Amino acid sequence: MSQKPVCVAQISDLHIKRPGALAYGRVDTAKALERCIAALNEFAPAPDLVVISGDLADTPTPEEYDHLRRLLAPLKLPFASIPGNHDSREMMRTAFPASKYAQSSGALNQRIELAGLDLMLLDSSVHGKPHGLLEPPTLEWLDAKLASAPERPALLFLHHPPFKAGIWHMDRQDLFNADALWEIVRRHSRVRLVATGHIHRATLTMFAGVPTTICPAPNHAVDLDLAQLREPSFKMEPPAFHLHVWFPGEGFGNLVTHHVPIGQFDGPHPFFGPDGKLL
Numbered sequence: 001m002s003q004k005p006v007c008v009a010q011i012s013d014l015h016i017k018r019p020g021a022l023a024y025g026r027v028d029t030a031k032a033l034e035r036c037i038a039a040l041n042e043f044a045p046a047p048d049l050v051v052i053s054g055d056l057a058d059t060p061t062p063e064e065y066d067h068l069r070r071l072l073a074p075l076k077l078p079f080a081s082i083p084g085n086h087d088s089r090e091m092m093r094t095a096f097p098a099s100k101y102a103q104s105s106g107a108l109n110q111r112i113e114l115a116g117l118d119l120m121l122l123d124s125s126v127h128g129k130p131h132g133l134l135e136p137p138t139l140e141w142l143d144a145k146l147a148s149a150p151e152r153p154a155l156l157f158l159h160h161p162p163f164k165a166g167i168w169h170m171d172r173q174d175l176f177n178a179d180a181l182w183e184i185v186r187r188h189s190r191v192r193l194v195a196t197g198h199i200h201r202a203t204l205t206m207f208a209g210v211p212t213t214i215c216p217a218p219n220h221a222v223d224l225d226l227a228q229l230r231e232p233s234f235k236m237e238p239p240a241f242h243l244h245v246w247f248p249g250e251g252f253g254n255l256v257t258h259h260v261p262i263g264q265f266d267g268p269h270p271f272f273g274p275d276g277k278l279l
């Protein structure tokens, strides 16, 4: 039986401000999101869903979410979002009233079925704090949902990485109860990926035996300062998003994550000439 692959695009850390305002006085995050949306709209095959993994707004204010909604309007793909440390749960509930959250108040967790794949979107935000925490009801919900369909592969999304990336000022604001998530992931072999954001850099590690990623941002990147040489800083590195492609197959199938740079690049150029020979 051959089933179609499922494509989940992940974008992260949009940091949308009020119209005309620049992040840190320098970064036009609205323009960056426009370029990202153009890239998503052009991508073939069209992703089945876009997951926005937190820090949608910057301050946050209702005006920023209004601006975000206007910027997202040209996106031709369905999307779902979870809060980051720069977001407000209440403002997000108001901004996206059609979202089907698992709880009617508190954490904005969601479970989304895409063909044979389950996505678990986990709210790791802590009001007014930069670090992350999965609240007990979120952990209980995740554990129960994962137990309810053990044969279906599942991808977990949350804003805060549950591991140290080596960037000191970000590591002190990671997921504070990563051990609780570790226990749950270890219990459920159907978890095939833990996908996060927060650090604005493409990063890969293993967590509880599962590939675990950080999605880059469409705007600025946190400076890769592993030697603590500088004050917390950012760089305008090439923007990108992640594309998680699940190929159905034996067992849990196969999951591949692509790093997709955003921008106009020379090519594509053919490898072979009209005579079929390698150029």
Ligand SMILES: [Fe+2]
Residues within 6 Å of the ligand: 013, 054, 055, 084, 085, 086, 159, 197, 198, 199
């Ligand atoms: Fe963040």
